[in-house]
Amino acid sequence: MRVHVDMELCQSHGQCVFAAPAVFSFDEDDNLVHQETAAESMREAVVRAAAACPVRAVHVGPPDEGDVSGGAAA
Known part of the structure; x- marks a missing residue:
């Protein structure tokens, strides 16, 4: 999955x-x-991290096409 942090918002x-x-x-x-x-x-933990961010700077997205960084992990 993709993880993005908006560093302009992050405090x-x-x-x-x-x-x-x-x-x-x-x-x-x-x-x-x-x-x-x-x-x-790691999705559950990362989603919790995004929800815990008080300024909503953390965003979770689907994996990029062709991404094999663990998509099969359960």
Whole structure:
């Protein structure tokens, strides 16, 4: 699945990091970093992360066509 963070909106509250630490983290300068694609097995955690974002900066989408980054994972 595709994971997008609107960095114009993001205020680094970190709720996404708590909800899905395998996908979201902070770098050494406390800037949010994230994977642009994540395995389908992570969908529930990433959706929780998007819902937890107080400024709604996190968006979850379907995998790109031809994406094999874990679409078969359950």
